[in-house]
Amino acid sequence: MPDSTRDLSEELRAKQVRLFDLLRSLGRTAVAFSGGIDSTVVACAAHQVLGENAVAVTADSPSVPRAEIADATLLAERIGIRHIIVATDEFADPDYVKNDGARCYFCKSELYTRIEKLLPELGLSVICSGANLDDQGDYRPGLKAAAEHGIRHPLLEAGLTKADVRALAQAWGLPTWDKPASPCLSSRLAPGVEVTHERTGRVEAAEVYLRKLGLRELRVRLHEGELARIEVPATELERLAEPGVREALVTYLKELGFLFVTLDLEGFRSGSLNALVSIETRRAFEKAENGTVP
Numbered sequence: 001m002p003d004s005t006r007d008l009s010e011e012l013r014a015k016q017v018r019l020f021d022l023l024r025s026l027g028r029t030a031v032a033f034s035g036g037i038d039s040t041v042v043a044c045a046a047h048q049v050l051g052e053n054a055v056a057v058t059a060d061s062p063s064v065p066r067a068e069i070a071d072a073t074l075l076a077e078r079i080g081i082r083h084i085i086v087a088t089d090e091f092a093d094p095d096y097v098k099n100d101g102a103r104c105y106f107c108k109s110e111l112y113t114r115i116e117k118l119l120p121e122l123g124l125s126v127i128c129s130g131a132n133l134d135d136q137g138d139y140r141p142g143l144k145a146a147a148e149h150g151i152r153h154p155l156l157e158a159g160l161t162k163a164d165v166r167a168l169a170q171a172w173g174l175p176t177w178d179k180p181a182s183p184c185l186s187s188r189l190a191p192g193v194e195v196t197h198e199r200t201g202r203v204e205a206a207e208v209y210l211r212k213l214g215l216r217e218l219r220v221r222l223h224e225g226e227l228a229r230i231e232v233p234a235t236e237l238e239r240l241a242e243p244g245v246r247e248a249l250v251t252y253l254k255e256l257g258f259l260f261v262t263l264d265l266e267g268f269r270s271g272s273l274n275a276l277v278s279i280e281t282r283r284a285f286e287k288a289e290n291g292t293v294p
Helices: 010-026 037-053 066-079 103-122 133-137 142-148 162-171 197-212 234-241 243-256 272-276 279-289
Strands: 029-032 054-060 082-087 126-128 219-223 227-231 260-263
Touching: 010 037, 010 126, 010 162, 029 037, 029 103, 037 054, 037 066, 037 162, 054 066, 054 103, 066 082, 082 103, 103 126, 103 142, 133 162, 197 219, 197 243, 219 272, 234 243, 234 260, 243 260
Parallel strands: 029 054, 029 126, 054 082, 227 260
Antiparallel strands: 219 227
16 A cells, blocks of 8 residues: 555545544444445455454345445455445335335344344454545435434544545555446436336446446436436537437337437436436435534
């Protein structure tokens, strides 16, 4: 690992120290490790200060793209942290499947329960997530599940923003420092659209196709009526609308099972489906999202 203090601002160096001190105080730690930039930084930091007393645990379910599992495995090897992949079964939970806007709560509850069962066997005592300071300003039911399971959030507790996390990752030489966020496949289904293996598989195949066109930031959102709403950066809209590209894209997505294919003229934006979550559901989780730091 390169010198992690080089090229960092004094403020960020101080946050790095707080992060290391916090993880050191937690001791034997399991990191809920998706392979995304946030959990990767937590896993890397935990391995640096805890060594063999840190273990990265990755969930494997139909909601996780196969490429993300492979990337997480390679990242864990690069970091040097012990890595365990655990099967989760959120698809067996009717509350998760109905997808009423609180799906993430049930997903995280399942994940944390599975990791908790591993703690005695692994000789670990605490679970950490990759939540950062910016996550407090978004609609995240998963934070309620985290609070209920006593999950610690080292990045958030050390005061690191998303930009701070990326800066640390770049300084530490992590190859994914600029990796776009990649939420689970179920997050692509609009609230009210039931989550099924077939639908998440279809979304995954559609996004793989778009990535082969050279796109990095994208989402294929699935709405009622098996309508695919494609989000890409505004600068890429014209390219996808070119006749040859558009026709091939529509043909492929319809072969997958989508009945309608649309291109969102507003462009890519994270969490756009949150706009469809009912006010009642939002309010039920707002209180839980406050005060999640132990």
